[in-house]
Amino acid sequence: MPQLLLLLPDFLLIVSGYLLCRHTALSRSVWDGVEKLVYYLLFPVLLFVAIIRQPLEFGALLTFAGCGLAVIGTGIALAYALGRWPGVDPLTHASGAQTAFRFNSYVALALAERLGGVQAVAWIALLIAVCVPVCNVAAVFPLARHSRQNFGAELIRNPLIIGTVSGLAANLLGLHLPDVLTTTMTRVGSAALPLGLMAVGAGLQLGALKDAPGLAACLLGIRHFVLPLVAIGLVHLVGLPPAQQVVVVAFASLPTASSAYVLAARMGGHGPFVAGLVSLSTLLGMVGLPMALAALQAFS
Structure with missing residues (x-):
């Protein structure tokens, strides 16, 4: 299946990062620098370019965008609720909760092109534009609260949120960057996914999932079982066109963000607990995404 083959390279990049960190001269100290590069530059540029390159028509696609926000909102609510369970470690929950509702934007754009060409890419760009700010705020909040950092200050200077909001603002204002600058930024952003996934592999300690196996199972269950089912129900309930139904369900079935x-x-x-979640999410997405699309077709 095309969707299955699409996610396989992502998982192989995680494996390569793991092997390079442990069996070559590219040790942990190297990957600390890579993490900073990805977090402070590459991912923000990727998000900015992904959002600014596609025209957004919010009025015409209000219901469609609403479905995406409803899916993300469900994930956030369920992930936060897990933190109230007795025995759940606050730091582990604050770190891993984001994996239940965040999504891999790069994979989303690549998948959209396979599903529906340029039009599907524009739809996915809209979902990225409206959902990434919500996801990033919801991801930063529990981490900032647990570390006793100022939440507002963390939001203002969070590079992922800066990249997303600036891209959205530029798009809505109709700003057009010179071609040479757009090309340069696209190439910078394109490095985010491979280096980000390899950094995940370098920090991977699957044994860390044993610190909270029940929490890990619940978070991944939300990401790969609950959210696709919610999406299938929503698109039928509001009566989206078939092509948009496919995009929303695929969006809900994506693996979590490598960032x-x-x-x-x-x-x-x-970090190691989250690295394990990202790795397993990528693997589950390879199987779960085509299954979700098959379920949508079966219920249509």
């Missing part, structure tokens, strides 16, 4: 690990590591969270 989740970098965010947790940079903000003093449980």
